[in-house]
Amino acid sequence: MRTQVAIIGGGPSGLLLSQLLNREGIATVVLERRSRAHVLSRIRAGVLERGSAALLRHAGVGGRMDAEGLPHDGCYLSTVQGMFHVSFRDMVNAQVLVYGQTEVTKDLYAAQDAIGATLIDGAEDVALHEVDGANPYVTYRKDGEQRRVACDVIAGCDGFHGISRQTIPASVRHEFERVYPFGWLGVLSETAPAAHELVYANHPRGFALASMRNARLSRYYIQVPEGTRPEQWSDAAFWDELRRRLPPELAESMETGPSIEKSVAPLRSFVCEPMRHGRLFLVGDAAHIVPPTGAKGLNLAFGDVHYLFEALRRWYRDADAEALDTYSDRALARVWGAMRFSWWMTNMLHRFPEQSDFDQRMQESELRQLVTVPSARTTMALNYVGLPY
Template sequence: MKTQVAIIGAGPAGLLLGHLLRADGIEAIVIERQSPDYVLGRIRAGVLETVTTGLMTKLGIDGRMNAEGLIEAAFNLASNDRLIRIDITALTGKHVTVYGQTELTRDLMEAAEARDLPVVYEAKDLAIHDIEGAAPFVTFVKDGAAQRIEADFIAGCDGFHGPSRKAIPAAAVREYEREYPFGWLGILADVPPCHDELIYANTDAGFALASMRSRARSRYYIQVPLTDRIEDWSEDRLWDQLSARFDPLSRHGVTRGPALEMSIAPLRSYVFETMRHGRLFLAGDSAHIVPPTGAKGLNLAASDVAYLSDALIAHYASGDDAPLEAYQGKALARIWKAERFSWYLTKLMHRFPEDGAFEHRMQAAELDYVAGSQAMQTAIAENYVGLPL
């Protein structure tokens, strides 16, 4: 089988790229190692920048997002019992949309057939070959039969643990990483949110986040040591912690309910700067991971895809390869700014085990400065809604 662009990974980055290429008449096929149910079972972020919602609108796959997504005009930083409201719409003229990554992925999946975008699921033993040559190809096993797809280009959108990044020779690799000494314990439940807007809280017990997926579904997180296991936490224990942290702050108080999902996620900052090698291009989590504090993971994937799709379209439309040559630099400029913002919020709102009274006072002073400075609130709002492409 032959195609123009072989896309590895059927998460939102790979599916978005496939749709954008097919909308411009470019042949593309998406290859995914897991099943559709597995892909949709990944419980991820739900705050979408206008870069992301704009791509969905451009593709005409925004109907359910527009009907069910929540417009978020502000969010809150909390320092113990004080809320600092960041009015992002008043400060920037923009907003973000709360719409779960799972739902966005489902929309892209369901629209694939109508756009004649083939997606191969459960492709086992997937491997990438000859990326430094003129005819790269992908091999995998589907239903017990060996398959090979030849392509002009390969796009690696297969996440942090996928094979795309590993296909790049070690001598060409440039990567940077910071692992954090804590994780986020999260619970998803069909209960109304405790507050009408998101709350990022810095408390004596550590970081906590009150967020939502809808007016009837809430997503909460608290900071926990990396040594904690999910077995250490009953639902009641977690609800007790959330009530203690958010009842004094929130408008409605924490409503308890059975968990749809509970998990502990480690936090890391990671950038793989070799986003192009030969005819292989990386996009999304295969090239970078951000702490979820800044809500940038999915949105960075979308901006990568916007740059890469434009570059591939230019190549096929006019033979202009300058955008392909510029892809890595353009993507990394935005990635590092998003990494900086996510690192800043993570450092500001969490209790690091090595920190003492001085560091805690510095956090309090910074939050007090944010509370009284429109310029600082504007800077935070600009980064939160997403820097321009």
């Protein structure tokens, strides 16, 4: 089989890149190790930056998002001293959309099927070959048969544990990482959200987040020690602890119910430089991981998709390789900006094992500065709605 762009990974970033390229007449093959049902079962982020929403519309998959997504003009932050609102609309005249990653993926699958894109799931033992030459190719096994895809370019959209980043020689890769000493215990419940916008809570007992997917589907998180397993927490214990950490006015009126999904997510910051090696280009979690505190994971991947799509379009349409040559530097500049914001949010809102009462007061003071200093709110709002591409 021959194509122009081989895309490794059939999650939202791989599907979006394929959708954008095919609409420009650039052929793709998407290889995904898991089944479509498994990809759609993943519970992930629900906040879309303004740039991500615009990119989905440009790809022709924004209709349901615009009809069903929940526009948010800001978010709430709270400490034991009380809750306050940061208005994105007032600060930077922008908003975000709450629309679950699962729904984004459904829309992308439907669009890819409609244009007849080549999506191959169950692709096992994927290997990338000759990525530093002019004729790269990919091999994989499907139904017990070894197969090969020749291509011009390979886009590695296969996540942190995928093969793409590992294909870049260790002598070339420079990896930066911080693993945080806690995780997020998350519960999905068929209940009304506690508030109309997200609530981030700093509390001496630990961080909490009240979020939602739609008007009858809520997503809640509490900070838990590293190594915590979901089965260690009953639903009743989770709701009790969440109430302790949320502002009293929310805790008293919050609707609770049985969890329909419960999981623990570890938190880490990770960046791989460079994001290009020869004809191989890394996208999304293959190159970087951010803590979920700043709602940047999917959005950062879509930023990479934007840069790579624009570079490939210029290369195929105008024989202009400059954007491909600068892809890694351009993407990494935005990656480190989002990394800083996520690191700041994480450090401001979480209780660290070695944290003293003094450190707790310093966090609360930093949060109060957002109340009293307009420029601080503007900086937060600009980063939350998304830095420009």
